[in-house]
Amino acid sequence: MKTSHPLRQTLAAAALLLASAVSFGQNGVSKTTIVLGQSLPLTGPGSALAKPFHQGAKMYFDRVNAAGGIHGRQIELVTLDDEGYAATSAANTQKLLGQGVFSLFGFYGSPQVTMVYPLIKNSETVLFAPMAAADEFRGAQYPNIYSLRPGYSEEAAAVTKHAETVGARKFFILYAGDSESQAALDSATRVITSLGGNLLGKDTLGSAGLAATVDKVLAARPESVLLISDSVAAAPAVRALRTKGFRGAIYGFSNTGESLLAEELGPAGAGVVVVRAVPKSDGTRVAVVRELQEDAAAAKLGKPNVYMLEGYIAARVYAEALRRVGKDPTRAKLKKAIEGLDEVSVGGFRVHFTEDRVASRLVELSVIDSQGRVRE
Incomplete structure (x- = not known):
């Protein structure tokens, strides 16, 4: 790569x-x-x-x-x-x-x-x-x-496949300017397009005023928005998108932090889907x-x-x-x-490390519900 x-x-x-x-x-x-x-x-x-x-x-x-x-x-x-x-x-x-x-x-x-x-x-x-x-x-x-x-490619694949099941394959990516988000962006861009998603555009969170950034997103008419950032930057973007009328799918990579984002947003995060690479931290089955x-x-x-x-x-x-x-x-x-x-x-x-240096390929999606709680 x-x-x-x-x-x-x-x-x-x-x-x-x-x-x-x-x-x-x-x-x-x-x-x-x-x-x-x-x-x-x-x-x-x-x-x-x-x-x-x-x-x-x-x-x-x-x-x-x-x-x-x-x-x-x-x-x-x-x-x-x-x-x-x-x-x-x-x-x-x-x-x-x-x-x-x-x-x-x-x-x-x-x-x-x-x-x-x-x-x-x-x-x-x-x-x-x-x-x-x-x-x-x-x-x-x-x-x-x-x-x-697993790597960001697996996360991007999970998001792209989920978006396809809900008929939301037209993407716009909003990402933070830090190097970790840049690494995730590289994988997301490559995987979304390789799996047949339509990447309409991408922009940096904080590159301009948030209102102007959201206007740029809405002008592209995406069906899905992928956020690649921590919860502190992602939460205001979610609020702004919803306030300005975006009703499409919103996704976050694992570095967005499902529980952290849910705490930041509360009920305003309803419907946001976030990737995680471990079981639910508040579950009891494992x-x-x-x-x-x-x-x-x-x-x-x-x-x-x-x-x-x-x-x-x-x-x-x-x-x-x-x-x-x-x-x-x-x-x-x-x-x-x-x-x-x-x-x-x-x-x-x-x-499972045999013949591979990656212990787990677990990639699961959680959704924030109308009460601001994380659901599988």
């Missing part, structure tokens, strides 16, 4: 970091601990998604540690705040690698992952379950990345969801959302791989253990 322009920029910047890449002599394993490194935005752009992911992962690792750890070792997750900036993420990664972490875990953002990857490319160090859905990370050029979620709800209640973190669930599942899958590594973990053994997870149920969530 052709790399989008922002990702090319971060690739070029990443190349400059190679000269100062750290030694991989330490392996992050002691008699009592296994140390993982994480860089994501606990503050700044992306923090609304990344912070609950981190909370979910830490909750599960805390559960494991309270039960004695993995083969007697505690899992220590060292997390650094990159404030949403790729260069800071790279600097954090150099620091983590210098401290000798066993692997990297749960980074956020496609541009961040692009910049960080050269630092682990020629090593056995794994980057597990990044919150980064650019399609190229699932290709042969990134063999050290193991993803929990065991791992029930466990998260119990742990979140005990930790007084409030109602879990899909990002907290994604982090919790990612940690559970990682822990399962560690168990299979055995009592003498190495990075090479970890890669082999991950790749050996073949149709394994992890608390009712099925993962």
